[in-house]
Structure formats: C-alpha cells, structure tokens
Amino acid sequence: MNDNEWMRGGTVLVTGATGRVGSRLSERLLDLGAHVRTVVLPGDPGRSRLDARITVIEGSLGDREVAESAVHSVQAVVHLAALMDWDRSAAPALFRSNVEASFHLLDAASQLPDFHRFVTVSSDEVYPALAIDGDIHEQLSLAPYSFYGLTKQLDEVLTDFYGRAYALPVTTVRFALTAAAEEITRHDGWSGRLFFASGLRALFAGLGRLDAVAVIDGAIADQDNTLLLPRDHSGASYRNHFCDVRDLIDALMLLLTEPAAVGDTFNVSGPESFEYEDVVPRLSEALGIPFVELELPGPAFSIKTDISRIRDRLGYAPSRDIETIISEVGERS
Known part of the structure; x- marks a missing residue:
C-alpha cells in the first residue's frame, strides 16, 4: 500500500517537464497537491506551455550547480530528461546531458535528509529490444546497440550504486515506445x-x-x-509494443509512491x-x-515487452x- 502524505505539500523535481510525458506527470502531481519544480534549457520553446504552478530553473543539468539547486529540499525526483540522438557524432553531448546529469542529480539527492524516491527513467534500448526474438523481460542481459542506449545503461548503473552505497530510495523504469x-x-x-x-x-x-x-x-x-x-x-x-502516455503516467505514479518499487527495475509498456x-x-x-x-x-x-513484474508487484494495469x-x-x- 502506498503512502502519499509526503506528496501533499511536498516538492517533486520532474526533469523533462516540457515533454509529452513530463508535462502530463506534472499536471497529475499538481492536482494531488504536490509542488513541482523543473529545469529548462535557455530558449526551450516548451517553457511557454508549462503549467504556471511549476517552479522553473533555467540551465543545464549537466552543470553541477544547476542540478544541486534543482534538487535542493525536494522530496522526490522523476528524472525524465534526456538527450536522444542516434548519430555517432552526438556521443560527447549524450554523455554530458544524460550520464553527467544523472550523476549530479543522484549525488545531490543522496545528501538530502528527508527524501522519498528517485525514479530513473531508462529505455528498452538497453536490451536492445530490436534484436530480441521473444519476450523482453528485466532479467535479460543488457547490450545496447546505440550510444544513447549505452548512456541509459550507465544511468542505471549509477542509480543502482547510489541505492546500494548510500541507501537512496531509487527505482528504475525502462520505457517501451510511448504513443499518443x-x-x-x-x-x-x-x-x-x-x-x-x-x-x-x-x-x-x-x-x-x-x-x-x-x-x-x-x-x-x-x-x-x-x-x-x-x-x-x-x-x-x-x-x-506501444505504451499509451496515460498508462505511462499511471506507472510513474506507482513507481513514485509504492514501497515495493524501491531498489528494483521495471519494464513499462501497454497491455498487449x-x-x-x-x-x-x-x-x-x-x-x-x-x-x-x-x-x-x-x-x-x-x-x-514483459510487464508482469510491475503488474504483479505494484498493481500496474494498463488499459489502452x-x-x-x-x-x-x-x-x-
């Protein structure tokens, strides 16, 4: 059974809040009484579409000072933001935007005295999904075929480390393709x-x-x-196998609130x-x-995508x- 008391009046950092998933998650959290904070890059056109109730910090999460400011005094983090580029020349930017940003956020969160959950959003590219003939389940060996996928695998390694070494309450979710x-x-x-x-x-x-x-x-x-x-x-x-954005938000709320999510990794996709x-x-x-x-x-x-783990352990029930x-x-x- 989850306990949402900390959420009412608490602050959640939602990175990537200008995106299609982050914007919807932010609205759900705000409606539940949480305060939402996010970070946007200078000139991000999505900033004008953000809910006026969201606190906005301008900068890059690859900058340690920006990341520390974003995490200061929050009760939870949902780390959705990521650079997505499959061109080989993008590798340096991918590493800074994805891996270094995750490190800064995890490290800052691990030093907070009253912290409830850090949700790292990964991808089925860590498997890799396109090369598997059969059900994709969490026990499969990871072998990303893109540098983007590699950065998500490194994010997972960092998340696992901070959970084990510093008792940070972490959970990792591997998104399948999201559709609307x-x-x-x-x-x-x-x-x-x-x-x-x-x-x-x-x-x-x-x-x-x-x-x-x-x-x-x-x-x-x-x-x-x-x-x-x-x-x-x-x-x-x-x-x-696609996942409707609305089902994805339901999954993120479970990962953010259910005690059984801590320390584990979950696939998320649609029903079939x-x-x-x-x-x-x-x-x-x-x-x-x-x-x-x-x-x-x-x-x-x-x-x-096999979603039996999140369905059986957390009660995830996608319907779309x-x-x-x-x-x-x-x-x-």
Whole structure:
C-alpha cells in the first residue's frame, strides 16, 4: 500500500517537464497537491506551455550547480530528461546531458535528509529490444546497440550504486515506445515514425540495414505519406509494443509512491503487443492514406515487452492498447 502524505505539500523535481510525458506527470502531481519544480534549457520553446504552478530553473543539468539547486529540499525526483540522438557524432553531448546529469542529480539527492524516491527513467534500448526474438523481460542481459542506449545503461548503473552505497530510495523504469493519438498521425511523430515508410526507412538506415532501405526506396516514392506493412523473407509480420502516455503516467505514479518499487527495475509498456498486419490496414483507413506491404531482407522486429513484474508487484494495469489509439485517431478525423 502506498503512502502519499509526503506528496501533499511536498516538492517533486520532474526533469523533462516540457515533454509529452513530463508535462502530463506534472499536471497529475499538481492536482494531488504536490509542488513541482523543473529545469529548462535557455530558449526551450516548451517553457511557454508549462503549467504556471511549476517552479522553473533555467540551465543545464549537466552543470553541477544547476542540478544541486534543482534538487535542493525536494522530496522526490522523476528524472525524465534526456538527450536522444542516434548519430555517432552526438556521443560527447549524450554523455554530458544524460550520464553527467544523472550523476549530479543522484549525488545531490543522496545528501538530502528527508527524501522519498528517485525514479530513473531508462529505455528498452538497453536490451536492445530490436534484436530480441521473444519476450523482453528485466532479467535479460543488457547490450545496447546505440550510444544513447549505452548512456541509459550507465544511468542505471549509477542509480543502482547510489541505492546500494548510500541507501537512496531509487527505482528504475525502462520505457517501451510511448504513443499518443496526436503523434501516430504524422510521419515525424514519435510513434508515427514506426508506421510511416520514411520513419521506418530512417530506422533501418540507422541500424545499417541498407538492403532494407533499398527495397523501400525502390517501392515507395512518397514515403512521408505512405504507411508500411513490413514482413520478413518468410512473410511473417513485424511485431511491436506501444505504451499509451496515460498508462505511462499511471506507472510513474506507482513507481513514485509504492514501497515495493524501491531498489528494483521495471519494464513499462501497454497491455498487449501487436502485429503490423493487423494494425496498418486499420490505421491506413483511419488516416485516409495508403499503405504498402513489403518483404524486407533481414530479421523482422518482434518486440513484446514483459510487464508482469510491475503488474504483479505494484498493481500496474494498463488499459489502452494500439487499438485504443487508432480509435481515437478516427474520432479526431
């Protein structure tokens, strides 16, 4: 059973509060009576959209003084902020923005006398999800395929260390791909990029699967306005697993408040995975744009995230699958 008494009138640092997850989490916390603090980079266009009740510190979490100021006197931290870039040249910036920032926050939080929870947000890229044929569970060996994924693995190592060495009440969550109806309709949307031909092409290019890129280029001219139903050489459909933002917020609240979350790591995703062959035709109809079915060289993605740990231990009960999201797309059309 959780105890939220500290939250009413307490202060929670939510890094990344200008993002789609952080903004919604901040609203939930504010509605429960918590004070919310965040850090924004100079010139961040999302600052103007922040709830007026949020206390804003301007600066970079890679700066130790900024991080210490942000953590001062808070009761909890939800560390969502991260630089996401898959270009090799971005490695130095990724290390500073992700790893150094996490170190500064954890170190500062470990010195607070009245502190309840530090939630480190990681990613399924630490496994890596795209290379696993079978259920993705927390006991799998970590082997990130991107420097971004490596920074999240290092964040997890730091979090575990501060929990063990300094008794900091920590928990780590590995997000699967997060989806929302407003994003799935665009080729450049965070979840839409895994349905539109241009987004999948970019993903294959980043993974070095240039033979798959060549097939897509040869078959689809208008890639920004065409959905792709991918299959492998045997005709098997690709599989993926999304988490609706609203379910994700429910999970974060459990991780922030449930005593059983301390010292553990949890996958978070939606209730069920899906096959592209079941979803792409429906999404095509909802959006009113065409889809193309292609057999691509190389193995199919077959992502299925095991969420039994957070479901069984913390009572997480996601209710919105990909069909829910597509239905909402149709309602908006």
